[in-house]
Amino acid sequence: MLKAYKYRMYPTKEQEEKFFQHFGCVRVIYNWALEQKIKTYEQDGKSISRFSLNKMIPELYEDKEWLKDVNSQSLRGATLNLDNAFTRFFREKKGFPKFKSKKNPVQSFSVPQYYKVDFDANKVRLPKIGWVNTKLHRRYTGIEKTATVSKTPTGKFYISILVDDEQELPVKSIFNEKVTVGIDVGIKDFAVLSNGEKIKNPKHLKNSIKRLAVLQRRLSRKQKGSKNKVKARLAVSELHEKIRNQRHDFQHKVSSKLISENQAVALETLNVSGMLKNHCLAQSIADASWSSFVTKLEYKAEWYGKTILRIGQFEPSTKICSVCGFHNGKLTLAVREWKCPECETNHDRDINAAINIKKFALDKQNLIGI
Template sequence: MATLVRRAFKFRFYPTDAQAAELSRTFGCVRKVYNLALQARTEAWQQRQERVNYNATSAMLTVWKKTGELAYLAEVSSVPLQQTLRHLQGAFANFFQKRAKYPTFKSRKKSRKSAEYTSSAFRFRDGRLTLAKMADPLDIVWSRPLPDGRTPTTVTVSQDSAGRWFVSMLCDDRPRPMPTTDATVGIDVGITSLLTLSRPIEGLTDRQGKICNPRHERKDRRRLAKAQRDLARKAAGDGKNRAKARLKVGRAHARIADRRRDFLHKVTTALVRENQTIVIEDLTVRSMLKNRVLARAIADASWSELRSMLEYKAAWYGRDLVVVDRWFPSSKLCSTCGTLRGRMPLNVREWTCGCGTAHDRDVNAAKNILAAGLAVAACGDGVRPQRSTPGGQSSAKQEVVPPQRTRAAAQPRG
C-alpha cells in the first residue's frame, strides 16, 4: 500500500491590484512581527536570562495590535502572523539543538516575501481558492491537478525576486510506487560531468555513463553581469529606477534557477524510475564552497538540491537510496582488483592500475560507490564489514542505519 505523505503543489497566480496590495501588506506585517518577536526573545535572554516561548510571543502580538504604532497589524489576517511566530519557535528549536545558527532579522529587500495560511484562513471549493480578507478567489494557473478528493491543509503565498506570484498548497497524498526492478546504479558527482553513473542509461547518459553539466549560470553570466552593473550605477534608495534595475537582476537569477531546477527534476526522476537501488556519495558542499576557485561552479551544479530530490523521490516511489561516507576512497580504489592507490590530484582524470586496468577517474569512482552501497544493503543493520586491499590496507568501513531512513555507509576519520 502506498505511504501517506504530505506534498506541496506549487502554482503561479496573477493577483488583482487589490489582492496584490493586500498580500504586500501581509508580507510586511509578517516580517514586522517576526522581527519584533525575535528582538523580544533576544532581549529577554540577554537582560534576564529568560526564555520566551511561542505562547508568550502570541500574547505579545495581542498587545502590539492595541498600540497606536502597530495598530496596522490588525488590518491583515491574524493567521499568517501567528504562523510566523511558530516559524520563529522552530528556528529557535533548531538553534538549541545545534542544527542551525541563531535566528536573524528579516530584511525588507532581501528576505523572502511569503505568508502562510492554515485552513481557518482560506476557502477552497470547486478548484477556487479564496484567502482571508479577500472577496475574490485567486486567478491560479492550474498546471497540474491536486490529488483526487484532497483539500489543502496549508496554503503559502509568496512573491519571488522576479516579481512573480506563487501559491503552494500542502496536501496529503499517496504516491504510487513504481514497478520494482533489479537495476542498481552508483553516482559520482562532478563539475565537467554533472553525474557519472556506474553504467550507461540509454537516453540519459553518453556511452561512458556521464551526464554533461549544462552550466546554467555560465549561459546567462553576461546577461546577469550587465543587469548587476546597471543596478550598481543606480543611486541608493527606494527610487523607481533602482527598483526596475533590481527587478531585472531578479529575473536573471530566476531564469537560471528555473532551468537548473527543471533539469535536476528530469534527471532525478529518470534515475528513480530506472533503478531500484541508488548509491550516492555524502559530500560536505558547504565546506567545498569555501574553495574560491571552484565555488561558483559547485554552486551552479547544486549537488545538495540533487541529493534532496533523490531522497524524497526514492521515499515516495519505493526505491532504496544508500549514501556512502565522504571519506570512502572511491577515486583511488581500483574497481577491478581492489588496490588502493596513493595520492591522486584532481588533475589526474585517467590512470592505470598495476593490474593493467585503465580507469576513467569518474567512472571508476561510480563503480566503487555502487559496490560499497550494495555491500551495505546486503549486510543488514548493525553489521560493519571491512574490505581490505591485497596489501592489507583497509579500503572502507560501512554501517547501516535502521530501516525507514536513508541507509549510509560510514568510515571513521583516521
C-alpha cells in the first residue's frame, strides 16, 4: 500500500539557491520535452517516448552546461511527469499539457532515489544539495519510493516521500442498510446525512473574503517590481494558504469520522465543473470544495476496507418522496421544506435527498430491506 508523508524543510540560503536551480532546470527539460513531443507528432504523426527523450538529454549538456549542476535523475523525472500529464489528457480529458513558467508560484522537482532520511537528526540528504534540516514529525516503515521537493507561494519548502509499507489493502467489509450512510453535499450545510445529522458549512473563504479584498487592493496599488509589491503579494498568498489549510483540516476530520463510523458511504455523482459556470454560486461551490472531500473519502475507504457507493448524476434524489416515491417535479432550489401530497409526510429537502441517495445506491447492490 502506497502512502505519502509530507514534511516541512528548512534549507540554508545556499541550499535554497540549489533548490531554485533544480526548479529551473527541471522546468527547462519539461518544456523542451513537450516541444519535442509536439514537433514529432506534427512531422511524423507519432509520439516520442520518454525513454527516447531521456537518451537525448545528455546532448543538451553541450549548449546548457549548467544542467550538469543538478541531479540528473530529477531531470529525467520531468519527462515522467510529462508522460503522466499526457496520460491524464487522453484518459481523463484533463486538458492538453502546458509549458511551465518560472513565474508559477508553485515549483517542484522529484528525487527518484539516492536520498536519505535521518529521523534522529531531523535531516534529509538530497543528491547535489546535501543534508537539509527537516521537521520529521512522523516516522514511517517500508520501501522509500520517489521524493518530491516543492515550494509554496508563501516561500515554504516541503518534501513529500512516497512509501510502500508492503501491506495489502484490507478486504472490503460486508455492509447492509444499517451500516450505510447516504450523504448529500450542499452549500447551506456542508453535508447532510441520511440519519438526519447536518454538518455545518464553515465557509472559510467567505469568512476571510473582506480581509482578502483589502490585501488584494493593497497589492494592486504597489509599484511593479518594488519590494513592497513582493511583500503585498506574500500577504495575499499567506491568507490563501491559511484558508486552504482550514479547509483541508475540516475535510480530513469529517471524512475520517464518516469512514470510521460506517461500513459504506453512498454519494451522488456531481458535475462540479459544470456547476461552477453558475456565477451566482461559483464562489460558494469552490469554497465547499466537494471534489476534494470526495477524494479524501475514497482513499480513506481504500485504507480501511470500507465501500464507496455512487449513484448517477441525473438521479432525482431531491424531488422524490423517500417514503412513498411520489415525484415532485415542481420543486425549486428555493424550497427547503415540502409536504408530500400523497402520504402527507413533511420533508426537509436535504435529509430527504440523503435518504434517497442511500436507497438508490443500495438498490443497485440489491441490498434494500436486508
